Amino acid sequence: MxxxxxxxxxxxxxxxxxxxxxxxxxxxxxxxxxxxxxxxxxxxxxxxxxxxxxxxxxxxxxxxxxxxxxxxxxxxxxxxxxxxxxxxxxxxxxxxxxxxxxxxxxxxxxxxxxxxxxxxxxxxxxxxxxxxxxxxxxxxxxxxxxxxxxxxxxxxxxxxxxxxxxxxxxxxxxxxxxxxxxxxxxxxxxxxxxxxxxxxxxxxxxxxxxxxxxxxxxxxxxxxxxxxxxxxxxxxxxxxxxxxxxxxxxxxxxxxxxxxxxxxxxxxxxxxxxxxxxxxxxxxxxxxxxxxxxxxxQTPIPTIATYPINPYEYTRRTTHATVNIGERNVPRVIVDAHNLSIDSHVKLFRVGYNYSVPLDKWNIADMACDYLYVGNQSIPFEIPGTLGIIQDYSVWEQKEQHYPLFSFVDYIKSEKRSSELNFVECTLPDILHETFSVLKDDSTVVVVLKSNNTHTMAELRCAIAQLLTMQSSIPVIVKYNGYGLTNEQLQLHASTTFGGLLLDGLGDGVWIESNAEHNQKFHNETMFGILQATRTRISKTEYISCPSCGRTLFDLQETTANIRSRTSHLKGVKIGIMGCIVNGPGEMADADYGYVGSGVGKISLYKGKEVIKKNIASENAVDELIQLIKDGGDWVDVPLEI
Structure with missing residues (x-):
């Protein structure tokens, strides 16, 4: 390499x-x-x-x-x-x-x-x-x-x-x-x-x-x-x-x-x-x-003798599937709620699950987390069918959709394990230890990989490289330590750590660890945002919007907000919003639809890199864009809340 x-x-x-x-x-x-x-x-x-x-x-x-x-x-x-x-x-x-x-x-x-x-x-x-x-x-x-x-x-x-x-x-x-x-x-x-x-x-x-x-x-x-x-x-x-x-x-x-x-x-x-x-x-x-x-x-990290990853093209690490983690499954999102009392249905709203009492049904959002870590709690109500619950192994209830979390040492010693899925926290030293061979080919184990090194991403990458070297196909959830960080710090640094791994195809899920009592919504949205930004899991509309500059021919911030408010439910659709012809159509890269300033008060609309409508009045342009999306077969109506 x-x-x-x-x-x-x-x-x-x-x-x-x-x-x-x-x-x-x-x-x-x-x-x-x-x-x-x-x-x-x-x-x-x-x-x-x-x-x-x-x-x-x-x-x-x-x-x-x-x-x-x-x-x-x-x-x-x-x-x-x-x-x-x-x-x-x-x-x-x-x-x-x-x-x-x-x-x-x-x-x-x-x-x-x-x-x-x-x-x-x-x-x-x-x-x-x-x-x-x-x-x-x-x-x-x-x-x-x-x-x-x-x-x-x-x-x-x-x-x-x-x-x-x-x-x-x-x-x-x-x-x-x-x-x-x-x-x-x-x-x-x-x-x-x-x-x-x-x-x-x-x-x-x-x-x-x-x-x-x-x-x-x-x-x-x-x-x-x-x-x-x-x-x-x-x-x-x-x-x-x-x-x-x-x-x-x-x-x-x-x-x-x-x-x-x-x-x-x-x-x-x-x-x-x-x-x-x-x-x-x-x-x-x-x-x-x-x-x-x-x-x-930084704490010293062992050197990687032969790096088994091609850094110049994306290839996802090959893993086997354990329940719905790994193999061809999208990376999973695990929300830490061990400090939040999960005593009613409403507590799950912040992580994408909205319960309708009259209908006795769950409305599951596109950005609903896949697993919820509840520590030593027991959930006193019936959970949604798509949600997995992770409990500390010492209090694990062995109920359907409930899975235990072990430390590496505890898993080695424990006789009480799930026959389906066991989450096992590991560090780089654990993976380098000779006893890790017990886990290496265990089809029920998902490794929850963590690090407290200030050079977190490099240590996590080294650990996964070690798994590749030993030809282990065990799935890996990457856990980020967010203790003591402000929301802005956590958002930027978790994006850096997770992003550096996901862009190289490393990681089958993400987990932000925190002691915050009421931050689950922010953590959930941040993790889904990171997966979207790395293009490893698409859960919402993507906007390729240029920063305004002196070439911009309309109010870019206002227009972006307007387009977003009317199209944000179009999961997987990419919309380019460009202030002038310099930043479009080329700069829209792989956008599905484009809204590009072509003159003062004039907008041109694109499907892919092909201009469909030229120089239409800006006051009509957003409506015309939505019609273009409908004509292209990518429009769906806003789903009704139950």
Whole structure:
């Protein structure tokens, strides 16, 4: 396996070259920087300046501003002048799509320019072309001619450059040769990187963004592996595009960004939320905070001699089924309710089960947990048929749908076991112990894997790698220790830990351990959100919603909220909501339906990547979108509550 990080078991940042962005140093031994992007019209100097100040005061270390044309690029000088006059020296970054002339203007003004190799020198027509090698090389020379002038300007003015590949906007040329793949994303960046190096320019940052967290993580890993092979070590800008808003956006960002940070990858991050940009900064800071002293606080983890997992493509670990856990079953959600008195039907409402007294029936939500851990309690009523109850083995009642939880030592000693399903808590030392062979092939056991190491994900991964090495097909529930964490901390760090495993096909279920008495609803929704973000279990509508920027042609936050309110019951449907044509249709990636700004007050609607209706009035667009979903056969009416 090609290495993509310094170590899979010992936290250590991948050492990158230091890049100067104005007075800010990025990469090397510098802290992981946090940044965001303005949402104002770039031609509105004062609005952009004032929003930039709000971002800076929230902790933003790099401020990115869109420059879609020469006019906006030139106005960056006025924005920079006003910010400096007000005492703010934070570096500015120009965001460029399609317009090399705007990039060359901006590079003379701001400290950094971001270009997208998918559309800097190429027009996207969604055409597959069978290039000969000669044709392909001719295209590369054309790109060299268009891109080299910008490289020369950056060299002359000391301007940094980000080569920012996006999964949804790969050029037709890259798509034709490499497909819609992480390899295509990497090669897209490498083409531009080689041109920079040929011109002896190395003040470069690279990004590999996608809205699909599996693709995003694989692309960054493959990029680093490719750089290592080519003796390169450029700093990485991490981000998940179009993560969305609210809890879903935070979870999705943490899954993608956090997975890479866990392996020491990443020198700057941007959390892309469909919210005001200053709201992104606290989330970004909370994500990077654990890595400030990770190397000093982690407990040593045994090295993995031969890593049995391919980190560049998703393959779920092969397990056998124990009841409904493992094999081809979706990952299961276990909610910890041992501190909550389960004395009536209503207590299950918070985990997705709503009991109707008149009908004597349970209404089971799409996000109803699969198992409920109740500790030493006994449930005094008949439970739903789809819910399993986990009890401490010492009080296990041996009733239908009730299963015992053992420690590793207790299971070895116990003679009272379930003939169907036994949950056995294990740590890495337990799995490495010679007595684990008793469990290895026990078809009734599901391992509940836990760790108290500050480098939790790496220790859990090491444990599952050990199971793979010993060829055990025993299912694994991953348990996260959430004791003492705020809801925000738990949401981000559980997403990072679970996400880093699930994206590699490791884990047959998730369990958040907590002593909180009334947090079951939050924990349940968080775990389902993580499974959705990793694409391992779909339980609700997915929104691929870009963060607003100066190119946005409608109120993105209001529109997203409106669309969400009318479509959130469409389980498994993916809807892209893009503020302008730059972020759609390509950036919608694999959305089923798209709502894209095409002009002021005008919207175009897509099914997949095909435009179905062009330039319809924005006041009618949401209704038209719903009709399009109905025409496509994906609409269902909102279910009635019983």
């Amino acid at each position: 090609k290495p993509y990080c310094t170590s899979l078991t010992e936290y250590s940042r991948f050492v990158t070259r230091e890049v100067s962005i104005g007075d800010v140093k990025l990469g090397g031994n510098n802290p992981i920087r946090v940044q965001s992007m303005t949402t104002t019209d770039t031609m509105n100097t004062i609005a952009t300046v004032e929003q930039s100040i709000r971002m800076i005061e929230a902790g933003c270390e790099l401020v990115r501003i869109t420059a879609p044309s020469k006019n906006e690029a030139e106005n960056l000088a006025n924005i920079k002048k006003e910010l400096r006059a007000r005492g703010y020296n934070t570096p500015l970054v120009a965001d460029i799509h399609f317009t090399p002339n705007a990039a060359e203007i901006a590079a003379r003004i701001v400290e950094k320019v971001r270009v997208n190799p998918g559309n800097y020198a190429d027009k996207k027509k969604f055409e597959l072309i069978d290039y000969t090698d000669a044709d392909y090389n001719e295209e590369l020379e054309r790109i060299r001619e268009k891109f080299t002038p910008l490289v020369n300007v950056c060299k002359e003015y000391g301007t940094a450059l980000r080569i920012g590949t996006n999964h949804g906007s790969l050029s037709d040329r890259i798509m034709s040769r490499y497909g819609d793949t992480p390899l295509g994303m990497v090669e897209s960046a490498m083409e531009f990187l080689r041109i920079c190096e040929d011109n002896n320019f190395r003040n470069i940052v690279i990004s590999m963004k996608a809205s699909n967290t599996q693709v995003m993580v694989q692309a960054y890993r493959l990029l680093v592996a490719t750089m290592i092979e080519n003796n390169m070590n450029y700093p990485l800008h991490l981000g998940v595009t179009e993560a969305g808003d609210g809890e879903d956006g935070r979870i999705k960002s943490a899954v993608g960004i956090g997975t890479l940070l866990e392996d020491g990858l990443g020198d700057t991050i941007r959390v892309s939320l469909t919210e005001e940009p200053e709201f992104e900064i606290p989330v970004a800071k909370a994500l990077v905070e654990p890595y400030n002293n990770r190397s000093e606080t």
